[in-house]
Amino acid sequence: MNRKIAPPIVDAVNFKLNLKPYDLFTLDNGVPVYTVHAGAQEVIQIEMVFYAGNSFETGSGIAAATNFMLKNGTSKKTAFELNEAFEYYGAYCNRSCYNETAILSLHSLTKYLDVLLPVMNEMLTDSVFPEQELDIFKQNTKQRLSVNLQKPSFVAGRLIDSYVYGDQHPYGKYTEGEHIDALNTDDLKAFYKKYYLQGHCAIFVSGQLPANLLPLLNTFFGKLQLSKPDYKNISIKTNPVEQKKYRIENDVNAVQGAIRIAQPFPNRHHPDFKKVVVLNNIFGGFFGSRLMANIREDKGYTYGIHSYLQNHIQETAWMISTEAGKDVCEATLEEVYKEMKRLREEAVDQDEILLVQNYMMGGILGDLDGPFQIMAKWKNIILNDLDESYFYDSVKAIKETSAEELMELANKYLQPEKFYELVVY
Amino acid sequence: MIHFEKFSLANGLKVLVHEDKSTPMAVVNVLYDVGARDEHADKTGFAHLFEHLMFGGSVNIPVYDEPLQIAGGENNAFTTNDLTNYYCQLPAENIETAFWLESDRMISLAFSKKSLEVQRKVVCEEFKEHYINKPYGDVWHKLRELVYTTHPYRWMTIGKELKHIEEATLEDVKAFFTKHYNPANVILVVAGNVDLAQIKELAEKWFGPIPAGDKYNRNLPVEPKQTAPRFLEVKADVPLDALYKCWHIYSRTDDRYYIADLMSDILSGGGSSRLYQSLVKEKQLFSSIDCSHLGSTDEGIMVLEGKLVKGVDIKVAEAAVIEELNKLKLDGVSVAELEKVKNKTESAMAFEDMSVMNRAASIAMYELLGDADLMNKELDKYRSVTSAEITEQSRIIFDENNCSTMHYLSNN
Numbered sequence: 001m002n003r004k005i006a007p008p009i010v011d012a013v014n015f016k017l018n019l020k021p022y023d024l025f026t027l028d029n030g031v032p033v034y035t036v037h038a039g040a041q042e043v044i045q046i047e048m049v050f051y052a053g054n055s056f057e058t059g060s061g062i063a064a065a066t067n068f069m070l071k072n073g074t075s076k077k078t079a080f081e082l083n084e085a086f087e088y089y090g091a092y093c094n095r096s097c098y099n100e101t102a103i104l105s106l107h108s109l110t111k112y113l114d115v116l117l118p119v120m121n122e123m124l125t126d127s128v129f130p131e132q133e134l135d136i137f138k139q140n141t142k143q144r145l146s147v148n149l150q151k152p153s154f155v156a157g158r159l160i161d162s163y164v165y166g167d168q169h170p171y172g173k174y175t176e177g178e179h180i181d182a183l184n185t186d187d188l189k190a191f192y193k194k195y196y197l198q199g200h201c202a203i204f205v206s207g208q209l210p211a212n213l214l215p216l217l218n219t220f221f222g223k224l225q226l227s228k229p230d231y232k233n234i235s236i237k238t239n240p241v242e243q244k245k246y247r248i249e250n251d252v253n254a255v256q257g258a259i260r261i262a263q264p265f266p267n268r269h270h271p272d273f274k275k276v277v278v279l280n281n282i283f284g285g286f287f288g289s290r291l292m293a294n295i296r297e298d299k300g301y302t303y304g305i306h307s308y309l310q311n312h313i314q315e316t317a318w319m320i321s322t323e324a325g326k327d328v329c330e331a332t333l334e335e336v337y338k339e340m341k342r343l344r345e346e347a348v349d350q351d352e353i354l355l356v357q358n359y360m361m362g363g364i365l366g367d368l369d370g371p372f373q374i375m376a377k378w379k380n381i382i383l384n385d386l387d388e389s390y391f392y393d394s395v396k397a398i399k400e401t402s403a404e405e406l407m408e409l410a411n412k413y414l415q416p417e418k419f420y421e422l423v424v425y
Numbered sequence: 426m427i428h429f430e431k432f433s434l435a436n437g438l439k440v441l442v443h444e445d446k447s448t449p450m451a452v453v454n455v456l457y458d459v460g461a462r463d464e465h466a467d468k469t470g471f472a473h474l475f476e477h478l479m480f481g482g483s484v485n486i487p488v489y490d491e492p493l494q495i496a497g498g499e500n501n502a503f504t505t506n507d508l509t510n511y512y513c514q515l516p517a518e519n520i521e522t523a524f525w526l527e528s529d530r531m532i533s534l535a536f537s538k539k540s541l542e543v544q545r546k547v548v549c550e551e552f553k554e555h556y557i558n559k560p561y562g563d564v565w566h567k568l569r570e571l572v573y574t575t576h577p578y579r580w581m582t583i584g585k586e587l588k589h590i591e592e593a594t595l596e597d598v599k600a601f602f603t604k605h606y607n608p609a610n611v612i613l614v615v616a617g618n619v620d621l622a623q624i625k626e627l628a629e630k631w632f633g634p635i636p637a638g639d640k641y642n643r644n645l646p647v648e649p650k651q652t653a654p655r656f657l658e659v660k661a662d663v664p665l666d667a668l669y670k671c672w673h674i675y676s677r678t679d680d681r682y683y684i685a686d687l688m689s690d691i692l693s694g695g696g697s698s699r700l701y702q703s704l705v706k707e708k709q710l711f712s713s714i715d716c717s718h719l720g721s722t723d724e725g726i727m728v729l730e731g732k733l734v735k736g737v738d739i740k741v742a743e744a745a746v747i748e749e750l751n752k753l754k755l756d757g758v759s760v761a762e763l764e765k766v767k768n769k770t771e772s773a774m775a776f777e778d779m780s781v782m783n784r785a786a787s788i789a790m791y792e793l794l795g796d797a798d799l800m801n802k803e804l805d806k807y808r809s810v811t812s813a814e815i816t817e818q819s820r821i822i823f824d825e826n827n828c829s830t831m832h833y834l835s836n837n
Binding site: 001003004006007008009010011012015039040041042043071079080082083084087088089090091107108109136139140143144146147149150151152251253254255256286287288296297298299300301302303323324325354355356358359361362363365366369370372 | 445447448449450484485486490491492494495496497498499514515516518519521522524525528529532542543544545546547548549550551553554557558559560561630662663664665694695696697698702705706709712713732734735761764765768769770771772773775776778779780781
């Protein structure tokens with residue numbers, strides 16, 4: 001046995017990947033229910049996706065506050081009682097608010113579904129938004145914000161988005177203390193009525209599904225005044241700012257700088273998108289990427305550096321993100337631009353392409369392991385108004401993108417002057 | 426119920442195999458029985474720095490990551506005060522690549538000077554990112570030093586100070602390898618779409634020839650029983666005052682561990698827990714509060730941490746915390762409340778077991794505690810905890826003389 005020689009492998013790039021199809025049902029009111037039945041554990045995940053994200057709000061923070069307060073009181077149950085109703089069964093009912101959508105989710109052992117769905121029904125039909133609960137929410141949100149504002153990474157994340165999308169755009173605006181102060185129960189109730197009681201909703205269910213899932217969902221959600229989403233994107237124009245370079249001092253004693261470099265980028269429907277995902281992997285998308293190899297593994301400037309396409313629906317951004325030692329921030333920037341230049345000027349060799357292809361295919365194979373992961377893929381496809389061809393075309397892009405195409409894309413996008421550049425110390 | 430098979434090689438390496446034919450992937454999890462508690466007090470942070478060096482090339486293979494990525498795999502590792510765990514996941518067809526890579530770095534590292542130089546810097550940046558350049562970043566550093574006078578849990582995995590990492594030498598690295606990175610100190614778990622017979626063959630082929638080395642015998646200083654309250658006040662550039670209280674609890678293998686674990690859930694496991702309801706919602710003294718424990722192998726700690734509502738006197742907030750603890754000591758818990766935290770535990774276990782990677786890591790950790798099958802017996806142990814035991818333990822644990830308190834106050 002010669003330990004210097006690697007054992008033979010099967011190239012993952014040749015795998016045939018399948019995304020397990022979902023089943024689709026429609027509730028009596030037209031709300032679509034996407035389901036994936038899989039997994040060995042007797043657990044279930046239900047995600048109710050409402051078109052109630054911050055794109056729809058009239059004042060900053062209203063969508064997130066309404067979403068959070070769904071679990072803070074109905075006419076029959078206090079916030080404590082709502083929490084207890086889930087926690088007694090070891091279940092989790094979570095809320096999360098994004099730009100387009102806001103989600104009410106349930107994670108539970110499948111056997112408790114019939115006692116938990118009535119509670120979710122109550123939250124979605126009878127939330128009362130108690131004044132005192134809102135006051136506590138406001139106070140605690142402001143306190144959390146004051147802590148976050150001392151973190152350079154948090155400050156940098158907010159600022160770079162505001163440069164790329166404009167500070168009035170849902171993707172670029174951020175919540176300040178005064179917005180939190182202005183929140184009131186009237187605004188929340190109005191938002192609740194329009195976007196939850198009479199909102200657009202889609203339901204995603206995965207895990208071990210009970211035989212009576214559909215009648216159960218119909219009983220508790222099929223009679224509500226909800227309708228199906230049309231999935232067409234609400235387009236609000238982005239308004240990127242003029243100035244491209246920023247240095248911000250947030251803390252005089254900082255020992256690191258939070259670096260963000262970003263350029264606006266089209267959404268998943270753009271023909272370049274899937275191939276740019278491959279290019280991004282080579283550039284800064286995984287541990288073996290060029291940025292990691294150079295800036296972490298060769299220079300030791302940072303604990304980690306990553307590039308990625310933000311997960312937005314209408315338009316997005318190509319982002320490079322790292323925290324580097326204060327004295328090496330400028331050197332880090334220089335190396336990032338050098339790596340862009342290399343990709344523009346030198347063809348990526350076949351070994352590196354094969355490595356990235358295999359790595360990405362192995363990654364997708366691993367990602368499809370388990371019902372929640374499969375559903376996450378489907379949910380992303382559906383909410384982006386795509387279909388299963390997006391998945392298969394992405395796999396095809398991994399298998400087929402050539403060195404020439406990569407170089408062409410690098411020349412088209414990886415141009416330093418297209419990027420916003422920010423360091424927060 | 427998680428099934429597994431277990432065998433040992435002649436050199437002492439323990440191997441556990443968990444077959445799951447529903448996944449196309451395989452997981453190889455290599456747990457080394459060494460953590461920050463095995464470090465010398467003047468060379469802290471070393472187990473973790475060493476974990477970084479394990480990726481800097483081994484005796485026959487110049488780099489670890491690339492061949493794994495070519496095989497469609499990915500990997501990571503983590504170090505705790507108790508152990509160092511390396512894991513990779515790859516398409517099951519290519520599992521031999523993982524055996525090749527993991528066995529080679531168990532034979533010997535390349536001990537590259539460049540790798541040490543770079544990783545010292547990388548770890549220093551990790552230290553800065555997580556523990557310096559962040560509000561409340563030094564809290565755990567201060568708490569550990571307050572709570573532990575003697576046991577090496579006194580320092581964090583990342584190390585006491587940057588200097589210890591900056592001064593690590595190649596000689597230190599080699600000595601550490603010889604002492605701890607031997608087959609006898611390893612638990613290898615292979616999980617996923619694999620066969621026991623195939624794994625036996627691969628284990629024998631790749632790991633069998635590695636010399637046994639010396640088994641490391643851990644002999645750590647025992648933390649003496651705390652006999653009086655301890656107190657520390659810190660002032661820092663943070664926006665909010667924060668209260669921390671720590672109590673010594675039991676080792677991970679002590680049956681009373683399960684009682685303490687459920688107790689922390691009663692106090693702060695969710696929106697219907699006692700501390701949240703009373704102190705955040707009703708009295709509005711804290712904007713967040715949490716009570717948890719570290720689950721460490723040796724005698725661990727229960728930690729309460731809360732951020733105060735601006736303007737609240739920390740003495741008032743602390744008195745309210747103590748009042749809640751006294752309620753638990755005096756009145757105990759109701760049947761329903763105890764049932765709630767047991768149900769939560771059952772559900773958390775089911776969710777955790779969904780991923781084959783988690784299952785592999787759990788098998789390794791429980792085997793390290795003495796017996797992987799403990800994993801399948803834990804739910805019963807939780808289920809058998811009684812209200813009376815909770816009351817009894819709350820009186821023992823939340824004793825004033827067992828408590829260390831830190832007031833972390835805002836300068837502003």
